Amino acid sequence: MNHRISKTLGLGQEAYLFDSPLYLTKSLLAVATGYIIGKYVPIANLDMMSLLLGIMYNLEPLNRLGIRRVVSQILASVIGAAAIGILILAFGVSVFSVSIGVVLTLYVCLKINWRVVSPVAIFTSIYMTQYLQLNEAGLPSIWLTFRLRIISLCLGIAIALFYNYIFSNLYYKKFAEKRLQYANEQVLNGVKYTTQVFQCILPRGKRGYIQLFSQQMNDLDRIYSNIESLKTEFSFLKKESKLVELKKLQDIAELYRDINHLTYDLNFLLESTPDVKLDKELELLLEEVIVVLESIDYTHSIVPPLHELKVEKHYLDLGDSFAERINKICEKVNLVVEKLQDL
Structure with missing residues (x-):
């Protein structure tokens, strides 16, 4: 019963791998600090919402990620607020100034970045038209x-950077x-999916693999970028020994991306040829890849034995395409294990 409650209320494995407990602890302390400071800084006390949002929007696991986000947010907020201020001075608060200001x-x-629109900047544009302060004469300023x-936003950002x-x-x-x-678990899910397609447990020709592998590709790219x-952070801190180790780990991250792309290609072939008969040897080889990936645990430094995963390419025409890709997957998995053993 206790195990069931713990499983229901606890975070998922993915959340722990991305340090969510640390994030929750940091958020608690940062918001508490912001609230206390806001109570003692008169101008911030007038706008606790901006202060607390500035904190939460800028909490990041790495200093570099936080600073990079801060620069774009402050720049967009200042320019956006200034532009909206000019519009309000010229046209007052109206449907024109509000809509044009947001645009x-x-x-x-x-x-600044065509891929991302800062929610902080958007909030600022709306804030400037809906939360107008009054001057000593009682007029909107x-x-x-x-x-x-x-000021409230920058104070919140400063607190976030401190806790970062x-x-x-x-x-x-x-x-x-x-x-x-x-990354290992994502690639493992892709290989398991492909094995089920090989075994006809999952139907071919439904293009169900596209969504699965597209999401995994995005996740693997993000992991590579995080490393x-x-x-970059360790370079700034002059941690040379750590940089050597990180280079090897980043090489592994790149190998996982390669494995995922090759597995995607396998599914593409299977979708293109739904009636093809596949040799049992290929299926067994994928199952062996699964065993190797399941034996890897980076969080506990458990190194699996080195497996020699090879397949003889005795197929002709279409069959060669399957054997070739599976052979490449095996080569990449072998390289992952070798690099892991070198750490």
Whole structure:
């Protein structure tokens, strides 16, 4: 009963691999700090919402990720707020100034990074028209509103950066290893899916693999990028020994991307030829790949024995395509194990 309750209320394995307990702890302390500071800083006390949102939008596992996000948010917020302020001075708060102001902010965000629109900047654009401060004469003041928003936001960002720095050393421990474990599990899911298609447990010709592998490709790219960010941080901190180890871990992350692409190609072939008969040897080889991947655990430094995974390419025409890709998958898995044993 207790195990069932724990499983229901506890976080999933993926959340632990991405250090969610640390994130929850950091959020608790950062918000508490922001609330206390806000109570003692008069201008921030007027806008606790901006202060607390500034904290939560900028909590990141690595310092570099947090700083990179901060720069784009402040730039977009300042430019957006200034543009909206000019619109309000010219046209007052109206359907024109509100709608054009939001579009201007979106435009600035897209100019900075066309892939991401900052929610902080969007909030600022709406805030400037809906939370106008009054001056001593009781009149709406664009300057006071702009100052309140930016100061409260920057104070929240400063608190977030402080806690990013304090917690970064905790995140550094097994950061890359945990993300590689997640990568291993994603690739393992893809190989298991493909094996079920081989065995006709899952139907061919339904294109169900596309969504699965597309999501996995995005996840694996993000993991590679996270390790690259950590390398940059260690370069700045002059941690040369850690950089050598990270380079090997990043090479493994790249191998996982290769395995995932090859497995995707296998599914493409199977979808293109739903009636093809496959040799049992190929199926057994994929099952052996599954055994090897299941034996890997980066979080506990358990190194599996080195497996020689090879398949003889005795097929002709179409069959050769399957054997060739499976052989390449085996080669990549062997390289993963070799690099893991070198760590």
